[in-house]
Amino acid sequence: MLFSKKFFIVIFCLLALTLIFLFGLGLWVKSKKVPAKIMSIEQVERKTVDPVFKNLPVEILKKMEDENKKVRTLTGKIDKIQGRVLSATFNIGDLKGKTYEINVLPDAKFGKTEVDKITFIPKTVDLSFDEIKVNDEIIAWAKQEDIKNLKQFDTEYLEVMVK
Numbered sequence: 001m002l003f004s005k006k007f008f009i010v011i012f013c014l015l016a017l018t019l020i021f022l023f024g025l026g027l028w029v030k031s032k033k034v035p036a037k038i039m040s041i042e043q044v045e046r047k048t049v050d051p052v053f054k055n056l057p058v059e060i061l062k063k064m065e066d067e068n069k070k071v072r073t074l075t076g077k078i079d080k081i082q083g084r085v086l087s088a089t090f091n092i093g094d095l096k097g098k099t100y101e102i103n104v105l106p107d108a109k110f111g112k113t114e115v116d117k118i119t120f121i122p123k124t125v126d127l128s129f130d131e132i133k134v135n136d137e138i139i140a141w142a143k144q145e146d147i148k149n150l151k152q153f154d155t156e157y158l159e160v161m162v163k
Contacts, residue, residue: 070146074100075161078136084129086158088138094148101152102140104129108155114162127160137161 076090079099086102110127132138139161143154 071148073141075139103154109157111159
């Protein structure tokens with residue numbers, strides 16, 4: 001025989017080590033390039049968004065800021081029910097602890113949201129007004145545009161949150 005068995009084993013081992021080295025080198029290079037690419041993508045996004053807001057007229061920026069300050073939904077607990085008027089104390093944000101009278105309109109829709117205990121996916125089902133009771137946690141959507149400075153508001157949709 002021209003070449004011995006040992007020669008083929010040495011050549012096979014060198015080829016295997018070379019392939020492993022190249023594979024590892026490829027992974028190392030890839031791990032170094034991906035975060036750099038992500039950073040460059042984020043920087044491009046920021047550069048394209050910032051000039052848009054910088055070039056807007058002051059009146060439009062003020063209007064956008066005013067729109068963001070409006071309150072259209074409230075989350076809280078029902079204190080009492082009198083006919084189709086709910087009294088509720090809200091517990092989020094600047095309005096925490098403030099009580100509102102909610103006029104439930106005749107054509108209002110009601111929902112009940114439960115969170116599945118296994119998948120944690122919320123599921124909303126229809127509800128009737130008669131099923132709503134004191135101490136229910138609710139989200140009330142106002143018909144008015146901004147209810148922050150009001151003491152009462154109308155609602156066309158009310159959602160009861162089940163814990």
